[in-house]
Amino acid sequence: MYKHRGLLIVLSGPSGVGKGTVRKELFSSPDTNYEYSISMTTRNPREGEVDGVDYFFRSREVFEQMIQEGKLLEYAEYVGNYYGTPLDYVNETLDAGRDVFLEIEVVGAAQVREKVPNGLFIFLAPPSLSDLETRLIGRGTEASDIIADRVLKAREELEMMHLYDYVVENDEVSKACDRVNAIVTAEHCRRERVEKRYLQMLEGE
Numbered sequence: 631m632y633k634h635r636g637l638l639i640v641l642s643g644p645s646g647v648g649k650g651t652v653r654k655e656l657f658s659s660p661d662t663n664y665e666y667s668i669s670m671t672t673r674n675p676r677e678g679e680v681d682g683v684d685y686f687f688r689s690r691e692v693f694e695q696m697i698q699e700g701k702l703l704e705y706a707e708y709v710g711n712y713y714g715t716p717l718d719y720v721n722e723t724l725d726a727g728r729d730v731f732l733e734i735e736v737v738g739a740a741q742v743r744e745k746v747p748n749g750l751f752i753f754l755a756p757p758s759l760s761d762l763e764t765r766l767i768g769r770g771t772e773a774s775d776i777i778a779d780r781v782l783k784a785r786e787e788l789e790m791m792h793l794y795d796y797v798v799e800n801d802e803v804s805k806a807c808d809r810v811n812a813i814v815t816a817e818h819c820r821r822e823r824v825e826k827r828y829l830q831m832l833e834g835e
């Protein structure tokens with residue numbers, strides 16, 4: 631029996647491009663119909679961050695146990711800390727027919743691409759590399775040596791852009807959100823047409 635599953639939406643891109651900002655803006659709208667998958671991380675909470683809301687903040691031991699038990703859809707080590715997506719939440723939500731939204735860095739996104747090839751992969755790009763550096767400095771959450779690491783890393787991350795279904799420029803947050811929503815809507819329409827055609831063929835048997 632054919633079962634409709636939700637769509638897995640992956641938003642990725644270099645550090646400092648505005649993934650978190652765009653994601654928060656998307657989820658602040660009552661019209662947003664997809665569920666945010668809260669990641670697990672070994673990094674320390676920043677001021678104002680809440681366990682179970684922003685991230686599940688866990689020790690390296692707990693995180694490594696999750697890896698061994700196969701409980702993460704993907705994970706990556708990023709500037710000295712682990713980040714990963716708990717698998718059960720994603721599976722349960724997709725099985726219930728609801729869309730899941732992941733906001734993750736590019737190494738993890740490549741793992742998801744392998745495991746869930748029919749996901750929707752969106753790369754958030756900065757208007758320019760100098761804009762990216764300005765944003766990282768402007769955010770002021772990291773020391774200058776860490777910012778330098780992140781800018782270097784961002785250059786490598788930009789090379790992975792061609793692996794994505796769509797590239798969305800984050801020039802203005804509200805415009806980037808509109809673009810993401812338009813892509814998701816178009817993808818739903820496409821899938822509905824394919825699904826309808828498939829079901830018609832089954833009925834005709």
Ligand SMILES: Nc1nc2c(ncn2[C@@H]2O[C@H](COP(=O)(O)OP(=O)(O)O)[C@@H](O)[C@H]2O)c(=O)[nH]1
Nearest residue numbers: 645646650669705706713714715733734735738
């Ligand atoms: N692979 C992976 N990356 C994640 C996950 N959650 C967050 N990230 C990414 O990890 C990077 C660092 O996140 P964070 O420390 O919160 O810093 P910020 O996003 O740069 O403010 C960002 O690029 C996030 O998108 C996850 O579950 N898996």
Ligand SMILES: Nc1ncnc2c1ncn2[C@@H]1O[C@H](COP(=O)(O)OP(=O)(O)O)[C@@H](O)[C@H]1O
Nearest residue numbers: 645646647648649650651765769800801802803
């Ligand atoms: N479109 C934009 N224009 C200008 N600044 C932005 C824009 N989007 C995000 N920013 C700023 O850039 C910095 C990095 O954004 P953030 O969402 O933390 O990036 P990421 O999650 O990709 O690492 C933040 O200070 C944020 O306010």
